[in-house]
Amino acid sequence: MWENIISALPLLFSVPVLLSMVAGTTIGVFIGALPGLSATMGIAVLIPLTFSMEPLAALGMMAGIYNGAMYGGAIPAILLRIPGTPAGIATVFDGYPMAQNNQGLEAMNIALTSSVIGGSVSALALLLLSPPLAAIALKFGPVELFWLATFGLVAISVLLSDVPVKGLISACLGLIVGMVGIDSISGNERFTLDTMELSGGISILVFLTGLYAIPPALTLAQEAMLIKKSSGKEKLGRSGRSISWTGLVPTWCRSSVIGVIVGIIPGTGGNIAAMLSWNEARRAAKDKSRFGKGAPEGVAAAECANNADNAASLIPALALGIPGSSVSAVILGGLLVHGMLPGPALFTESAPVTYGFILAMLVTSIMLLVIGRLGARLFINVMYMSPLLLAPIIIALTTVGVFAINNSIFDVWLMFLFGLFGWGLERLNVPLAPAVLAVILGPIAESNLRRALLIGGQDTGILFSSTIAMIMVGAIALTILIPLIRKVLVTFTDRQQRRLTE
Amino acid sequence: MRQASVEFGAASLGVILSVLGILHAMNFPRESAYLPTAVLSLLMLLLIAWAVKAIVSLRRDSAGVLQFRKAEIRRSALLVTATIVLIGVAPKLGFATSFLFFVPITGYLLGYLRWKVLFLTGAVFASLIYLVFMVLLGRPLPTEFFMRLI
Numbered sequence: 001m002w003e004n005i006i007s008a009l010p011l012l013f014s015v016p017v018l019l020s021m022v023a024g025t026t027i028g029v030f031i032g033a034l035p036g037l038s039a040t041m042g043i044a045v046l047i048p049l050t051f052s053m054e055p056l057a058a059l060g061m062m063a064g065i066y067n068g069a070m071y072g073g074a075i076p077a078i079l080l081r082i083p084g085t086p087a088g089i090a091t092v093f094d095g096y097p098m099a100q101n102n103q104g105l106e107a108m109n110i111a112l113t114s115s116v117i118g119g120s121v122s123a124l125a126l127l128l129l130s131p132p133l134a135a136i137a138l139k140f141g142p143v144e145l146f147w148l149a150t151f152g153l154v155a156i157s158v159l160l161s162d163v164p165v166k167g168l169i170s171a172c173l174g175l176i177v178g179m180v181g182i183d184s185i186s187g188n189e190r191f192t193l194d195t196m197e198l199s200g201g202i203s204i205l206v207f208l209t210g211l212y213a214i215p216p217a218l219t220l221a222q223e224a225m226l227i228k229k230s231s232g233k234e235k236l237g238r239s240g241r242s243i244s245w246t247g248l249v250p251t252w253c254r255s256s257v258i259g260v261i262v263g264i265i266p267g268t269g270g271n272i273a274a275m276l277s278w279n280e281a282r283r284a285a286k287d288k289s290r291f292g293k294g295a296p297e298g299v300a301a302a303e304c305a306n307n308a309d310n311a312a313s314l315i316p317a318l319a320l321g322i323p324g325s326s327v328s329a330v331i332l333g334g335l336l337v338h339g340m341l342p343g344p345a346l347f348t349e350s351a352p353v354t355y356g357f358i359l360a361m362l363v364t365s366i367m368l369l370v371i372g373r374l375g376a377r378l379f380i381n382v383m384y385m386s387p388l389l390l391a392p393i394i395i396a397l398t399t400v401g402v403f404a405i406n407n408s409i410f411d412v413w414l415m416f417l418f419g420l421f422g423w424g425l426e427r428l429n430v431p432l433a434p435a436v437l438a439v440i441l442g443p444i445a446e447s448n449l450r451r452a453l454l455i456g457g458q459d460t461g462i463l464f465s466s467t468i469a470m471i472m473v474g475a476i477a478l479t480i481l482i483p484l485i486r487k488v489l490v491t492f493t494d495r496q497q498r499r500l501t502e
Numbered sequence: 503m504r505q506a507s508v509e510f511g512a513a514s515l516g517v518i519l520s521v522l523g524i525l526h527a528m529n530f531p532r533e534s535a536y537l538p539t540a541v542l543s544l545l546m547l548l549l550i551a552w553a554v555k556a557i558v559s560l561r562r563d564s565a566g567v568l569q570f571r572k573a574e575i576r577r578s579a580l581l582v583t584a585t586i587v588l589i590g591v592a593p594k595l596g597f598a599t600s601f602l603f604f605v606p607i608t609g610y611l612l613g614y615l616r617w618k619v620l621f622l623t624g625a626v627f628a629s630l631i632y633l634v635f636m637v638l639l640g641r642p643l644p645t646e647f648f649m650r651l652i
Contacts, residue, residue, distance in 0.1 A: 052639050165551050169516075172545035176523070179538050188534040191526070221581045221612055222574045389623055392608040395585050400597045400631055404641040409593050416585060427568070428509055446537055 008356035024064025032072020039069035044212035048401030055338040063360040074111035087270030087306035094298030112372040118307035119365030121256035126311040133319035137344035142452040147472035149445035152322030157434040174438025214419020217394040220387035259308020266324035270306035277305030326433035506559040513553035520546040596646030598632040
């Protein structure tokens with residue numbers, strides 16, 4: 001591991017990579033500060049632009065956007081009571097009351113420092129936990145890899161949606177998109193509709209850019225949420241009260257651990273980490289009544305945990321090829337674009353770039369401290385940018401970005417169609433992440449299934465021949481049954497309560 | 503409009519399309535056919551389950567309502583139309599030139615009325631796109647209309 005880290009350092013600290021990390025972090029904070037835009041959308045829009053960059057420069061930019069956006073969400077949460085990203089919801093609880101008490105700048109400083117600490121701890125967890133996990137996964141054969149990919153897909157589909165059927169529908173749609181083109185094993189065409197452009201398959205980039213960039217642009221234009229210029233700015237002023245930084249240390253320790261653990265669990269996310277952490281901070285406090293009325297620990301807990309979730313959510317994504325959230329699915333898409341196949345092989349075949357990316361998560365977390373301090377006033381002004389102007393800019397940027405990949409206008413039309421489709425799915429509460437994940441994991445699952453069957457002489461019994469495979473089958477069954485068990489439990493408890501009250 | 507009605511319509515359409523997909527996939531050579539057929543069959547079953555769930559919600563009268571205001575529909579339709587025009591025109595006019603018009607005109611039609619800001623944003627954005635893609639990244643984008651005039 002240490003050799004790989006040392007070999008990644010010169011690449012990481014080269015001028016183009018450093019510049020792309022600075023640019024990524026700055027853009028990330030901008031995106032996070034704009035209500036309605038998320039890190040997922042930011043990365044999806046910018047992946048086509050990074051297509052012709054060196055892999056580490058592109059990945060460094062993505063790392064910066066991810067970390068930057070998570071902090072950026074705190075700015076409107078504190079000043080306007082509007083979380084810039086879903087993970088900023090818990091920041092509102094104490095951040096906004098602090099701003100109302102004329103402590104806006106203090107709240108922003110606490111949010112920034114806590115984000116940096118959470119992000120750094122998370123990056124260290126990624127650095128230390130993913131290589132041993134990948135080493136275990138490297139011992140897997142085609143049978144285990146098939147079940148692993150299937151487990152990842154089922155887990156995200158079931159856990160990311162309120163209605164598991166909708167998540168599974170999304171996954172099936174993604175699997176079909178992943179099958180378009182020439183079958184890599186038999187060489188037969190599938191779902192190409194006799195179109196030349198489809199024979200090479202649908203690029204993951206076209207698919208994820210369409211799904212994640214077009215719907216937010218349409219929603220921005222549709223809702224046209226205008227923020228009155230200067231509203232919130234009056235809450236910036238310093239109250240003169242000094243922040244007790246040492247008093248925040250226990251909160252940072254607790255929230256970092258919560259963020260990392262929640263991040264590793266698929267289907268959770270920064271918002272859950274922040275909520276849990278805020279709750280824990282309140283539970284641990286001597287005076288619980290301060291929470292929700294402007295307690296600095298509340299802001300620190302929420303912001304530290306949502307940033308601690310960032311790199312941790314990449315642990316299963318990088319080591320096993322199973323992203324636990326939509327943003328890590330998009331990052332895996334970014335890795336694929338640069339010729340890196342998600343999964344344990346990342347730590348052997350592309351080790352310098354993979355370790356470089358992990359270190360970039362750490363470096364951009366630290367960079368955030370400088371960029372956040374220097375650009376505080378500038379980032380605040382971003383919140384007031386009109387969505388009516390932003391929507392056409394996002395569309396234009398996506399159009400030129402996707403066209404530039406293959407100089408193909410067909411790709412642009414396809415991306416736009418996927419965008420409209422994704423927008424429709426969002427309206428019907430169908431999650432998009434399983435579809436993206438299915439495009440990535442579908443071909444991995446299919447090729448390993450066929451390889452396993454070939455080894456087993458077309459006998460399906462080989463799929464249940466190892467202990468690991470059986471454990472994974474059990475895990476898949478359990479994941480599918482979880483919503484059902486939950487429903488039965490809720491109904492049972494309701495009946496019990498009704499009986500008691502009667 | 504009730505959400506369950508829309509969901510029922512979408513699921514029914516999906517069922518029809520997945521049946522057509524299954525019929526299409528069954529014509530693939532054997533080794534390439536079984537997974538697409540299996541996935542499409544599973545999709546069809548899931549869509550049937552979704553449609554049934556929507557009908558149950560409608561019967562129980564527990565379905566939520568999808569609310570769209572006229573202005574919201576107008577703005578969405580406008581952005582979709584403008585994007586279609588942009589994708590049609592950009593390869594002929596060049597991307598930077600198209601954005602010079604697309605950003606301010608679409609912004610104005612969507613309801614942003616400050617012309618100075620609109621034109622300035624359009625000009626800065628188009629210049630940045632030209633600089634990043636043509637000069638910095640060296641991507642072979644279509645020749646810009648204004649370059650053809652020079």
